[in-house]
Amino acid sequence: MDLGDKIKAARAQKGLTQKELAQRAKLTERTIQRIENHEVEPSVYSLNKISEILEFDFLTEKLRIMKRRNQIIYTIMAVWTAALVFNLIFTDVNFADRWWEILIWGLTLSAVVTGQIYIPYRSKK
Structure with missing residues (x-):
């Protein structure tokens, strides 16, 4: 499972939409879409924000x-x-x-x- 898939699964498990995650993480909805669809490699800033909201260390996962x-x-x-x-x-x-x-x-x-x-x-x- 790729990083985008893991973010998508964690978001779904928390019951959040892409829009809700984007608002809480102070990112754009399009950024979340692009990360989940493997169109971009998420930045450290984006991963930290997403990690805080979804309570999972995606930065360590990215490094792995x-x-x-x-x-x-x-x-x-x-x-x-x-x-x-x-x-x-x-x-x-x-x-x-x-x-x-x-x-x-x-x-x-x-x-x-x-x-x-x-x-x-x-x-x-």
Whole structure:
């Protein structure tokens, strides 16, 4: 269950409409709609306000989701890096033929690890 789904479920459990939650949290109704429909990633400010009203720590939940997403990304990167290294070591192709592959992979790996590549919030559309 994604963050938007959890907010929607907690709001429904409290018996609040999107409009009521928005008014209590001092946010717009459209902001609540966009968060619940996975159109935007909620800001820390919005999550804190929503958390206060719904009595659930959505900021910690967001961090947990982000940590899990990063674990998946790093696992994929590690597998692909191992595959590339294996391929370079155990195939008959020389370095001159593979320089572009190493360069692109190295730049991508360093960009992901340093946070230069941002993995956007997925939309359910």
